[in-house]
Amino acid sequence: MMYANRCITEGNITDMNKKQKKLRNRILVALGIFLVMEILEIAGVFESLPYGQWIEFVAFLIPYLIAGYDVLAKAWHGITHKQPFDENLLMAIATIGAFSLIFFPESEAHMAEGAAVMLFYQVGSLFESYAVGKTRKSISAMMDIAPDYANVMRDGKLVQVDPYEVAVGDEIVVKAGERVPLDGIIVTGKSQLDTSALTGESVPRVVEEGAQVISGCVNMTGMLTVKTTAAFEQSTVSRILELVENASEKKARTENFISRFARVYTPVVVGLALLIALISPFFGFSISKSVESALVFLVVSCPCALVISVPLSFFGGIGAASRMGILVKGSSYLETLSQVETIAFDKTGTLTNGTFGVVAVHAHEGVDKDLLLSYAAHAEAYSDHPIALSVVNSYSGEIDRSHIENVEELSGKGVAATVNEHRVFVGNDKLMNAEDIDFHNCHLVGTILHVAVDGEYLGHIIIADMMKDDAKEAIDGLHKAGVKKTVMLTGDRKEVADAVAAEVGVDEVRSQLMPQDKVSAVESLLEAQGEKGKVAFVGDGINDAPVLMRADIGIAMGGMGSDAAIEAADVVLMDDKPSNIAKAIAIARKTLSIVKQNIVFALAIKIIIMILALPMIGISNMWIAVFGDVGVSVLAILNAMRCLRVQK
Secondary structure: OHHHHHHHHHHHHHHHHHHHHHHHHHHHHHHHHHHHHHHHHHOOHHHHOOOHHHHHHHHHHHHHHHHHHHHHHHHHHHHHOOOOOOHHHHHHHHHHHHHHHHHOOOOOOOHHHHHHHHHHHHHHHHHHHHHHHHHHHHHHHHHHHOOOOEEEEEOOEEEEEOHHHOOOOOEEEEOOOOEOOOOEEEEEOOEEEEOHHHHOOOOOEEEOOOOEEOOOOEEOOOOEEEEEOOOHHHOHHHHHHHHHHHHHHOOOHHHHHHHHHHHHHHHHHHHHHHHHHHHHHHHOOOHHHHHHHHHHHHHHHOOHHHHHHHHHHHHHHHHHHHHOOEEEOOHHHHHHHOOEEEEEEEOOOOOEEEEEEEEEEEEOOOOOHHHHHHHHHHHOOOOOOHHHHHHHHHOOOOOOHHHEEEEEEEOOOEEEEEEOOEEEEEEOHHHHHHOOOOOOOOOOOOEEEEEEEOOEEEEEEEEEEEEOOOHHHHHHHHHHOOOOEEEEEOOOOHHHHHHHHHHHOOOEEEOOOOHHHHHHHHHHHHHHHOOOOEEEEEEOOHHHHHHHHHOOEEEEEOOOOOHHHHHHOOEEEOOOOOOHHHHHHHHHHHHHHHHHHHHHHHHHHHHHHHHHOOOOOOOOOHHHHHHHHHHHHHHHHHHHHHHHOOOO
16 A cells, blocks of 8 residues: 555655664764774874783774674675675775784784774765665655545544545545645635645645646645545555655666676775785785785775765656656666657647637627627537537626527537527538538637627637647757757647647647557657667657657656556656756756766776775875775765755
């Protein structure tokens, strides 16, 4: 159950906080003891004591074991389970080796450095834990959208029940301050909804009777009665939580490469360190110097900076996108999104709202526009067709149904009705021709409804799918972001498609396409794209699911999009705003840029220090090695955390 999963996630975060506090306290205790011992060493106290070097050995062994006993345990566990090659083994060998130099009388003791390496390694681990925790909280904040209960009326009383118990069609009550538990339609009430947790939109949305509401939103003011349209398992909030929980399963190619790289890299550097220790004495270097160089080589070669920062960067990018209402189903999709050069759009529900509306009223000479619209609205008052509803909704006056008689639905033509004892015809060219009424065509693109009263032509009304407010902004934003080509694929008529394409500014338009034709169109775009660039498709309907899966990356409208489209897509826009696609691409590119920065920076610093650690050069020491490992890891983590910072 999703609610159980949310509890598990919260429990994991609580456990992580406990581990952080425990590690922090251990580090503080170990650091305190270490500083005291370091002061005593600098003051020469150990040198003045009998067996002073051995006392110093035991003294620094105390903070070493306090700080790093778990690292030693993990290293031993890896050895006994035949999976030894990881950073724990490197730390164990390097630090134990530093302490073991006491057995080489001609060498300088390195107990303090051995303890310091382990101590600062754990400081890096703590820092990593805090960074991962912050990123995880950014994503787990999405888990707060899960409702705890739903209010239903039973035996005249309002009772709280588990959202899973509410069936489709049941009515629930959402009080002010409560979270909407299930998707539905408002039956009674008016309020404002806070949708920021779902869409990233900070401005509340005003809703009233007849409006659709989605689960996860917060009711801010009035009380609402909502008729549910989906069970909790299929609700918006459940789909979101499932996407968030599964996001970490699909790793990017870069992440997989780093994982494979670390598995090969670790045994290689252990072998190289062993060679340095064994071969260097044959070239005139002392055994102690050879061992010391090998230990420095081991410390600095630890791949922590890469193993930590690369997944953390992708995790941060996904978290940043989720705060803006953009759900990316895995880091592999974030990586692909950063390479998009061609984007194909469905039209209806993607660039347009998918709802009809009156875009113009052209009255005949000498006819009042309000009168024309009044007759049309009264004639269409009894129809539930989307076109009829758009006419009725555009009329600002009240419709008195007692004045409407003899309503006839004329299939394929329109509607006829008697309004205030006048015979009214509202419909297309066929209806006007059938009634032998002269009419005028219109240059605007859309569905044209001609209106005639008692055989006299009054004018026409143009109905069209309403453009989304940010459709043009979306295309402009993509061009500015470096997307080379935007294409609109639609099943609509050519003249309608061309008009929309011209208004929003897409580079290419293909119209009158069947669902299989859209797949073929995307395949042709994929063939023309080349190897490096990727093709994205943006859609919202059930018929878009095949093409969403065929594109390199599918982007679905999540607010009102179909379940099939959301399931097939790799990225979901919860606010249905196409302008957020450019933001998603920007986040993806920023994330990949930071990943590459960390890889180049970490490898460059480590290679330089490893070269300087060779006995024939001998510049690097244990303290430089600590910077090369822990210092580089901390800097890489700080850089990775930049992925979390985005401007809405």
